[in-house]
Amino acid sequence: MTKVYFNHDSLCVEVLSARDVIPLDPNGLSDPFVVLELLPKRLFPKTHEQITNVQKKTLNPIWDECFEFGVSLEACRSQQATLALSVWDKDVLTADDFAGEAYVSLSRVPGVNSHAPPDPLRPIELPLMQLHDRNHPILQILESRTTDKLAIDFVKKQKLRFAEQ
Structure with a gap:
């Protein structure tokens, strides 16, 4: 809450x-x-x-x-x-x-x-x-947006979380 x-x-x-x-x-x-x-x-x-x-x-x-x-x-x-x-x-x-x-x-x-x-x-x-799947389609779509710095930063942060688990 x-x-x-x-x-x-x-x-x-x-x-x-x-x-x-x-x-x-x-x-x-x-x-x-x-x-x-x-x-x-x-x-x-x-x-x-x-x-x-x-x-x-x-x-x-x-x-x-x-x-x-x-x-x-x-x-x-x-x-x-x-x-x-x-x-x-x-x-x-x-x-x-x-x-x-x-x-x-x-x-x-x-x-x-x-x-x-x-x-x-x-x-x-x-x-x-x-997010349990490091290959989730949403992450793949965001990763493909190579000119979108926000999307790339978000994907990097999510991948770091997977690495820590």
Whole structure:
């Protein structure tokens, strides 16, 4: 569950909780954390990804953490402006495991195309997506777009995730 809204030159993201995270540790649990990132980078060149704390040994983590991104309203109104939330399982001796990701179109976020976010702001539930097939047709189509830097960067990032698993 997440709350996202635009308020006074900042995009505010509240990462509340998740449920039924896939078990990625030998004990049948996970140590999940969330990476928040604004995309595409050309719209948000000065923002950096932000990360929640790790919630140990759980499939139903509660973070209740707030993050702010100092961004312009104009950038958020772009049809391409997106908040990416990636869930990972923290590992000590090996690379962290990718658990899934979700995306929020910023043009639909309260406060972006309206004057103020509603009060009270209702949380949204974002189903996590996972791409299991490194030869998925969507990745092949994106990879064939050799002049599209965004598509190529996206495919590279996905291939890195496959390599880490």
